[in-house]
Amino acid sequence: MVGRSYFLGFFFEIHFHTTTITLIYLLISILLQSKLGRGQKDKVQQFMAITGASEKVALQALKASDWHLEGAFDIFYSQPQIRAVTDTRHLEELYKRYRDPDVDMILVEGISLLCNDLQVDPQDIVMLVLSWHMKAATMCEFSCQEFIGGLQSLGVDSIPKLREKLPSLRNELRDEHKFREIYNFAFSWAREKGQKPLALDTALGMWRLLFSEKHWPLVEHWCQFLQVRHNKAISRDTWSQLLEFVKTIDPQLSNYDEEGAWPYLIDEFVEYLTENGIVPSRN
DSSP states (O other), rough: OHHHHHHHHHHHHHHHHHHHHHHHHHHHHHHHHHHHHHHHHHHHHHHHHHHOOHHHHHHHHHTTTTOHHHHHHHHHHHHHHHHHOOOOOHHHHHHHSSSSSSSSBBBBHHHHHHHHHTOOOOOOOOOHHHHHTOOSSSSTTTTTHHHHHHHHTTOSHHHHHHHHEEEHHHHHGGSSSHHHHHHHHHHHSSOOOOOOSBBBHHHHHHHHHHHHHOOOOOOHHHHHIIIIIISOBOHHHHHHHHHHHHHSSSSTTOOOOOOOOOOHHHHHHHHHHHHTTOOOOOO
8 A cells, every 4th residue: 555655656756847837838938928919929929830840949940940931931941950840749658659578679460569559561661761761770670769859850740751751762763862872871781790790681681672762674684683693692882783783884884994993793783784695795
């Protein structure tokens, strides 16, 4: 009984303090509003109506722009840290929903549940982009810090908000700079723990996923070539150089330079393509 009474007392004390803090915030908000001129109040309302931002964010952006509405819009849309206002409590509850019961991590089952909530296939490339934003160290794992920090950086604190964000995450793959960052991230992310190279089967799966977005028509030939001629784990150098090859050499190899400084494996791939009549002979 003592333990229960103590717990209930502690709960009500916390509840009391939370309510008090909320009331204090409301009073401060009212006082701030009362100090604003009519024109400033109108701008706050306009800003909130157009951006959907909270009053706190509206005031922050408008003050930073010296109460110029257009300048406040520029600040709001160009600085994610201003518009990305999240509720840490909501994020912690989300993390608890997906966390493994035995380990303080989100593992395969939790990620499967997350995908189900987001209404996306676990193999959808958007999950790779999301993992990149979370700076995840390992595929199919999110630490508490990675999960909460990633969602905070995206400015979301609920599944509906994250679901709304998915189209913009997909669009990031169209940006050449971001695609390169995501591509390079994928190598370390997909490796088995403690391994330097990337297992061949994993590399093939990642290339099919990534280059389906880039519509590289030779991706299946590359995968078949590796299975027939190479059949070894993939080094980071090969991983990086292939992206350069895809970006600079056209699929018919018309601008391929035999004297170029391509890795031996890529030179072999070019020979494989010509020997099998996949591209025109260069002789």
